[in-house]
Amino acid sequence: MSRFKIVIFLMAVGIAGSIIATAYWYYTRVLGHDTKLQGEIKQLQAQKTTLPDPGVKRFDKAVELLNENNFGEARVALVEMLKTFPDSSRAGEARRIIGEMNMDMLFSKEDNTARRDYIVQPGQGLQAIATKNQTTIECLLRANGLQSHMLQPGDKISVFPLDFEILIDASDKTLQLKLKGLPFKMYNAIDIKVPPGMKIPQNELKIASKSAIYNGKQVNALSPDFMEADKWLTATRGNNNFMIRSMPRAKAMQPAAAPVPAPAVPEAHAGKDKGGKGKQQQQSGKKGAQPTAEEATVPEPAPTGIFLPREDIEELYTIIRQQTPVVIIR
Template sequence: MSRFKILVFLLAVGIAGSVLAAAYWYYTRVLGHETVVQGQIKKMQGKHTSLPDPGVRRFDEAMEFINASNYAEGRKALYRLLDSFPETSAGPEARRIIGELNMDMLFSQEANPQRKDYIVQPGDSMGLIARKNQTSVECIMRANGMLSTNLQPGDHLFVFPLDFEIVVDISSKTVQLWRGTREKGYFFKEYQALEVRLPPGMKAPAETVIQAKSAWHNGKAVTSENPLFISADKWLVGHKTGFNLRGLPKAKPLVDKTTTPSQPAAATKGKSKGGSKAANKVVDDDDDDGLAGIPETGVFLAREDIEELFTIVRTQTKLFVAR
């Protein structure tokens, strides 16, 4: 009996020893290895080392085409770069260069396949021609180097359609133009917003359209025929109240509650009993305090960016707001 007990005891000790040996092997070979690897990773992170960005090499290859004046191939290479490596550090610069190339092609007589010659007919006006050709008055004037909207029957004008969609990304504060649609078109150009502020009740994602285009000088609306139009504050007015694309103005107009949301009136420096008289007053141009005195909501852009958008965006253009 005692021998049997001794045998059982020795068997139990053997099993326990085997378990401990297996546990030791697992710890040293598996857990220990993972600990070493994690330590090496932390050490590498401490030295700010990172894997090479393959997009940078693709970007350099695209720039070789552009520097050799092969803009078409360079543009294609940049598009391939963004498609293959959307998170590359070269992405912002690639989008900027694509945008500049696309704008040059849009107004080029040779590179724009949609460009056509339009002969002015009796009774034509710039607005009528723009509507018939799905373009804008400002685009026609820029494409033809015009300083006036005066026309004569028989005049030749270069025209081309403007078929864009706008995407405002709140998180990155960017405004993207897409040619055609986002689903079936292609990225055209990106602008960096100075500020994006949604009006009350508007939440992203949202969809709206450009309801109107307006230009304001010292609180008064001006048309493209007016010499003051060049220096006027441009607005792309969204269908949703308070959601406009615009620049930081010299004179800071406010939305006059007695007018429609698409017609901003001038700001005043004090209270006035006469609403219409107050609307004719303006803030001094040198009284510049950033975003103060202008609508609290909307998408605020650099003046040169809103000028460009104002030229190539038509009313009823779709606008999407993304988170």
């Protein structure tokens, strides 16, 4: 009987050992392998692998064409590069170059096919000519090298329409100029501050006014102060107003006015006028009293809109006319 118990015990030990060995093998070969594999995957994910950027080669080829003064083929190469590789690391620089080339072509006598001659009619000024030909006074001055608003009947000037659209992306802080639905030039904003209460997107805004202000006065394109003037374009729809502008110029801090000292009271009258102190207090509260250093002025509300570098605003002010459509997205 004791031998039988020993055999049973040995069999139980063997079975238990087999189970333990099987569990150990499963853990080390299956579960342990999966855990190791997951760790290797995490390590690979943590590594910043740089994928090949085929757009770089296309971009470099276009730059070579530019250096060879082959501007037409270079522009085509850059456009094709953006169509094929829009996420390339060179996409931003390609858009910038295309925008500069497009702007040069707009004012070129050879490359702008929409450019035509116009004969000035009796009684016409620059504003009437600009309105009739869907352009701006600033564009007429630049395109024709004019130094004066004075035109004579029979004068021949060059005109071309400015049929632009403006697309503002509040998330990317960009302003894209489109011409007849096609990308023309991209501008990077310094900042965008959406006016309180304005909902984005806005699809039907239009440029309602253009302002060039110097020392609080409106100036025109021939004024010597025009280049230094603060300029902005205001897009409007209903009660919504959105400004395209440069950053406001910093204003010099004005020192606070020092309090005016009260006149000295002669000793002879000090005892006679016991209410002198009350009178001085009343005088300090009279209308027209000088403000003290402790009296703070109410700050102006922060301006809103899209803020661009001044050179970009100068450019847009020249080529954007009233009623230009503006779309704002987020």
